[in-house]
Amino acid sequence: MAQPSSWPRAAYLHIPFCRHHCGYCNFTVVAGRDDLVGDFLRAVELELQSLESPREVDTLYFGGGTPTHLPAAQLEQLCELAKRWHPLADGYEWTVEANPGDLDVERIEVLAQQGVNRVSLGVQSLNNGKLAKLERDHTAEDVRRVIAQLEEAGIGVSIDLIFAAPGETLVQWQADVEAALSFAPNHLSVYGLTYEQGTTFWNRRLRGDLSEVEEESQREMYLWSIDRLAAEGILQYEVSNFARPGFRSRHNQVYWAAKEYYAAGPGAARYVDGARETNHRSTTAYLKRVLAGESPVAEREVLDEVQRNRERIVLGLRRNEGINRENYLAATGRSLDEVAGVELAKFIELGLLADDGNAVRLTREGLLVSDSIWPELL
Known part of the structure; x- marks a missing residue:
């Protein structure tokens, strides 16, 4: 089947x-x-x-x-x-x-x-x-x-x-x-x-x-x-x-690409059916739970539409090609500017992001400080 x-x-x-x-x-x-x-x-x-x-x-x-x-x-x-x-x-x-x-x-x-x-x-x-x-x-x-x-x-x-x-x-x-x-x-x-x-x-x-x-x-x-x-x-x-x-x-x-994936083992994080789950980080606690027939999951979060769309931006910006505007619209039903236009404009103005009309990507300077950009986009 x-x-x-x-x-x-x-x-x-x-x-x-x-x-x-x-x-x-x-x-x-x-x-x-x-x-x-x-x-x-x-x-x-x-x-x-x-x-x-x-x-x-x-x-x-x-x-x-x-x-x-x-x-x-x-x-x-x-x-x-x-x-x-x-x-x-x-x-x-x-x-x-x-x-x-x-x-x-x-x-x-x-x-x-x-x-x-x-x-x-x-x-x-x-x-x-x-x-x-x-x-x-x-x-x-x-x-x-x-x-x-x-x-x-x-x-x-x-x-x-x-x-x-x-x-x-x-x-x-x-x-x-x-x-x-x-x-x-x-x-x-x-x-x-x-x-x-x-x-x-x-x-x-x-x-x-x-x-x-x-x-x-x-x-x-x-x-x-x-x-x-x-x-x-x-x-x-x-x-x-x-x-x-x-x-x-x-x-x-x-x-x-913000796609879903399975995961197993202590501390493992999965993304399935729109839910992000993380197993217990302690190996002994993980073993105790699973061997007792209990769930190993320590954290669970179901992302709403806004969270999913913003997370897709952050994950996509990690890649050198950045986020293609047409692909983003096709995947989410929302335009990039509709979801995070204000924040993106700020980082473009600062020279940390570049926008050529087709895609938004990190600049060379943005690569150096990318970890400080993500919290504002999430």
Whole structure:
């Protein structure tokens, strides 16, 4: 029987396990609790059973945490479970996040045999001194080994990098990017280090143990990255994401297009039937609830028309092509100016947005301060 066209075509699974909790990380993560892996697999299976029937998807994404921290046998079990409830359509994209320190031949073999065709690799840096500052548990040599093994297995690789690590200079960042480019990547994600409340980096900064790279240096690093990657044919298509033609993350584009998607696991957020839901962020609370037959959902919000229309603007503006006026009208039944004309005009006047009559998009200056724009548009 054909699947209803209204069902989401993307799914996300959150795997919270890590070998080590990095000081800057604010994701739903547990380190040193591998004793919970069995319960986790049982809980995810129970949560997926709430779908009642398999839901075919075009994109599947395993995030974390570190999905590849699972032992090979459990990783294989999770892959089989995911495919049972989210069968993959022809031409699918299946991404698994991985850390260079966890990935080995056995796990890569599991990924390849299961059909994973894309790995998002948490490289963060190819400078061992910087990796130590970021509290990463891998080395530049681990990165080189893993990328070679993934390529040999026929799995595409996206590289994550972090700029503005404590004490980092523009010259050091440039060397890091050049080292990453030596792998001739098809996709790169570039993130400025942020100090999130609740992390050890946040507390260390408050104590004066860590100092944030000055704002002007961060701007230089980010803008240089845009130009340098473009010179290699790796074009920016979203605030933090760069790809060669044909290699954009299809899964993440589902989010930015304001389309619906399934999700399971602790802290996982889904958007189904007009409702945004987020599971409990505590892994132990999530396990306790699901294994007791209770809902794991901690937050639920049904967006009204105004909220949906405004959220579509914010998500769309993250992309370099911005928001096409005709497409927006077709999707919402409202014009862009009707929904947020006053706010958009303000940011255009400030030079943070550009409007060519067909589309509204972030300017180069707007890219630098995009996070300060979103609250006013929502």
